[in-house]
Amino acid sequence: MFLNFRRVRKWQLVQVMTTCLVLSVVMVCWQQLDNSIVSHVKSYSYRYLINSFTSVNESLTIPRKQARMFSNFHYLMDHPNKCVGEDVLLLLFVKTSPENIERRMAIRSTWGNETYIQNTLGVTVKVVFVLGAVQTKETEPLWSKSSGDLIQQDFLDSFHNLTLKLIMQFHWMHSRCPHARFLMTADDDIFVHMPNLVSYLQDVSSRDVKDFWVGRVHRGAPPIRDKESKYYVSYEMYPWVTYPDYTAGAAYVVSGDVAEKIYHATLTLNASIYIDDVFMGICASTVGVSPQEHNYFSGEGKAPYHPCIYTKMMTSHGHIEDIHDVWKAATHPQVKQQVSGFLGDLYCTAVKLALLCKPYYFNTYPCIAAFS
Numbered sequence: 001m002f003l004n005f006r007r008v009r010k011w012q013l014v015q016v017m018t019t020c021l022v023l024s025v026v027m028v029c030w031q032q033l034d035n036s037i038v039s040h041v042k043s044y045s046y047r048y049l050i051n052s053f054t055s056v057n058e059s060l061t062i063p064r065k066q067a068r069m070f071s072n073f074h075y076l077m078d079h080p081n082k083c084v085g086e087d088v089l090l091l092l093f094v095k096t097s098p099e100n101i102e103r104r105m106a107i108r109s110t111w112g113n114e115t116y117i118q119n120t121l122g123v124t125v126k127v128v129f130v131l132g133a134v135q136t137k138e139t140e141p142l143w144s145k146s147s148g149d150l151i152q153q154d155f156l157d158s159f160h161n162l163t164l165k166l167i168m169q170f171h172w173m174h175s176r177c178p179h180a181r182f183l184m185t186a187d188d189d190i191f192v193h194m195p196n197l198v199s200y201l202q203d204v205s206s207r208d209v210k211d212f213w214v215g216r217v218h219r220g221a222p223p224i225r226d227k228e229s230k231y232y233v234s235y236e237m238y239p240w241v242t243y244p245d246y247t248a249g250a251a252y253v254v255s256g257d258v259a260e261k262i263y264h265a266t267l268t269l270n271a272s273i274y275i276d277d278v279f280m281g282i283c284a285s286t287v288g289v290s291p292q293e294h295n296y297f298s299g300e301g302k303a304p305y306h307p308c309i310y311t312k313m314m315t316s317h318g319h320i321e322d323i324h325d326v327w328k329a330a331t332h333p334q335v336k337q338q339v340s341g342f343l344g345d346l347y348c349t350a351v352k353l354a355l356l357c358k359p360y361y362f363n364t365y366p367c368i369a370a371f372s
């Protein structure tokens, strides 16, 4: 009897100690847990149960006079006549920085070559590079006058000013190119499969679709509260547990009507939140526009190199050195022949399954893209 009792006590002691251990581990790691798991749980719950952003709208709405401080910068470079008198299918803004001269040259001679697009695809696409200023203001015009495709305002070109760059794009379109049927915004290390994109947009345009916003969608993303992170956002800046849905800033497209609505939203919103794609989501939520997923718009990742991918891809991220090679390979006339027909489809589905559906592998395009 006595022995038994002792055994029970011992067992209980072990239980209590284990519980304490677990609790202390949880408490030590709470910060970590809160940042990664709890914040996602909260954010998804909000996104899928409530999903109302009226309070966001209300608290970020400021008087027009104050909102103007986010947009009334001078143009250091501008091309006001870039679109005049032309039927522009797509106005494509490339977010770039003054020092990225090589990237701009690579884009101009590959997917962003307006002459090539006009000649081979028969549509007008305007590619415009958007920049902020470097600290010493007068250096800029020297190396860029001739190309006629740089627009620059006199805010400092920095990561934390990306939202100003976003606002600049919508304001520029509103005043210089309001008749463009679509607006796209992209990073300067993006690859755009221009022939695929143009035929897709022609199709959308022929159906006269409104409220169109397409890209890689982030749903129910929580604000990052870890001060070490590049994307840290304070409670003061954004107190809610989740962001409205938005598309990855690497590349997305909106229709002209959406661009105009976003322009109007920027006139009354506090744009101090410096993550530009999140701010885009906030603007869109105030005007009742939500994004749609397109399987072949990449977020952060780089697309696998393969003809079966090339026939479908819209954008792929992280191309700097290889941009000429990808452009040549992806637009080669033989690509379409190689993978056409019933057998070609079957072959490509198998290839894409193998390329996109690996577990524990960070993919550019979701696994489901294998079937489309």
Ligand SMILES: *[C@@H]1O[C@H](CO)[C@@H](O)[C@H](O)[C@H]1NC(C)=O
Pocket (backbone or CB within 6 Å): 108, 109, 110, 113, 114, 115, 116, 119
């Ligand atoms: C753009 O394409 C045109 C026609 O295909 C070509 O003549 C021109 O050299 C290209 N421009 C650049 C910068 O590569």
Ligand SMILES: *[C@@H]1O[C@H](CO)[C@@H](O)[C@H](O)[C@H]1NC(C)=O
Pocket (backbone or CB within 6 Å): 154, 155, 156, 157, 158, 159, 160, 161
């Ligand atoms: C943004 O640009 C403004 C105007 O040039 C500048 O005063 C400010 O310091 C910049 N902000 C950041 C975070 O770079």
Ligand SMILES: *[C@@H]1O[C@H](CO)[C@@H](O)[C@H](O)[C@H]1NC(C)=O
Pocket (backbone or CB within 6 Å): 062, 066, 236, 237, 238, 270, 271, 272, 273
């Ligand atoms: C905009 O929001 C910031 C916090 O992110 C705040 O400090 C600032 O006062 C707000 N601006 C206006 C005009 O309300």
Ligand SMILES: *[C@@H]1O[C@H](CO)[C@@H](O)[C@H](O)[C@H]1NC(C)=O
Pocket (backbone or CB within 6 Å): 053, 054, 057, 058, 061, 285, 286, 287, 288
């Ligand atoms: C956001 O606020 C503005 C101005 O207060 C209002 O006109 C608009 O209808 C609001 N939008 C939503 C979705 O509540």
